[in-house]
Amino acid sequence: MRIAIVTGASSGMGREFVRQLPYFYHNLDEIWIIARREEKLAALAQGSAVPCRIFAGDLCKGEIYQKLEHALKEETPDIRMLVNAAGFGKVGEVKKIAHREPSAQTAMIDLNCRALTRMTLICLPYLRLGSRVVNLASAAAFCPQPSFAVYAATKSYVLSFSRALGAELKRTGIYVTAVCPGPVATEFFDVSGKLPNKWKDAVMAKPDRVVKKALLDVRKKKEISVYGIAMKGAELGAKLMPHRVIMDLLSN
Numbered sequence: 089m090r091i092a093i094v095t096g097a098s099s100g101m102g103r104e105f106v107r108q109l110p111y112f113y114h115n116l117d118e119i120w121i122i123a124r125r126e127e128k129l130a131a132l133a134q135g136s137a138v139p140c141r142i143f144a145g146d147l148c149k150g151e152i153y154q155k156l157e158h159a160l161k162e163e164t165p166d167i168r169m170l171v172n173a174a175g176f177g178k179v180g181e182v183k184k185i186a187h188r189e190p191s192a193q194t195a196m197i198d199l200n201c202r203a204l205t206r207m208t209l210i211c212l213p214y215l216r217l218g219s220r221v222v223n224l225a226s227a228a229a230f231c232p233q234p235s236f237a238v239y240a241a242t243k244s245y246v247l248s249f250s251r252a253l254g255a256e257l258k259r260t261g262i263y264v265t266a267v268c269p270g271p272v273a274t275e276f277f278d279v280s281g282k283l284p285n286k287w288k289d290a291v292m293a294k295p296d297r298v299v300k301k302a303l304l305d306v307r308k309k310k311e312i313s314v315y316g317i318a319m320k321g322a323e324l325g326a327k328l329m330p331h332r333v334i335m336d337l338l339s340n
């Protein structure tokens with residue numbers, strides 16, 4: 089059985105991957121979709137061109153992994169693609185977020201880093217020649233971001249992990265792509281709170297476009313997928329400019 093697994097499938101870019109995957113992979117038997125909101129997953133499954141298997145659960149808790157591992161052992165599928173899209177951010181200074189929502193920042197690390205890693209480790213034995221791992225990092229991975237500190241740090245982890253894993257797996261014909269968009273119009277900002285920088289509104293991208301570009305880059309076996317000229321500029325800027333200068337710019 090040939091499958092794709094998508095976390096964070098109930099909204100935003102995860103959902104968009106599920107919608108677009110059948111056009112990029114014509115021979116998928118199933119897409120396994122993961123998130124907490126079962127009703128959203130059910131609605132997505134209903135309109136899907138490929139049968140979807142729903143795994144409803146919290147990736148910060150153990151139960152969902154047990155369900156998934158059980159299903160993997162039963163089916164021994166060929167995972168053509170794992171998309172790790174589940175993630176969230178919180179805007180604000182570290183101390184203020186800690187006061188307002190004491191567990192939010194460690195929960196961010198649990199989901200954005202720990203859960204993504206755990207999903208990858210569980211799926212690795214089922215990846216074959218030509219399989220892909222697609223990790224949703226962010227342009228926030230390129231440089232530390234005041235008022236987005238923990239979030240940007242988790243995304244640096246995702247980018248670093250993805251690149252190193254990709255280097256390890258390349259010889260086995262498995263390719264890893266870190267997707268690094270700037271702001272994308274999804275439910276992300278309902279959870280994260282108001283954008284820290286006004287210019288981000290001006291470069292807000294549409295999720296279907298970001299995901300289409302990501303899937304094209306995945307096909308090309310690209311290590312990093314960056315959507316749009318503004319974020320390509322941000323990537324280059326973070327390579328050329330001292331991060332202290334960028335952090336000062338972001339703070340103003």
Ligand SMILES: NC(=O)C1=CN([C@@H]2O[C@H](COP(=O)(O)OP(=O)(O)OC[C@H]3O[C@@H](n4cnc5c(N)ncnc54)[C@H](OP(=O)(O)O)[C@@H]3O)[C@@H](O)[C@H]2O)C=CC1
Pocket residue numbers: 095096097098099100101102122123124125126128145146147148172173174175176177199224225226227268269270271272273274275276277279
């Ligand atoms: N939007 C943006 O500007 C950008 C987003 N990203 C990254 O892209 C990824 C997707 O974000 P995006 O689509 O924008 O955001 P959304 O908020 O639309 O989607 C987040 C997804 O993660 C799932 N999720 C959240 N918490 C958990 C949990 N504990 N267990 C299981 N699933 C969970 C949500 O489902 P549910 O609530 O049903 O569990 C939802 O499906 C994230 O990693 C984000 O950091 C990167 C760059 C830019």
Ligand SMILES: N[C@@H](C=O)C(=O)O
Pocket residue numbers: 177225226227228269270271272288
């Ligand atoms: N890239 C976005 C989040 O990941 C942002 O900078 O708002």
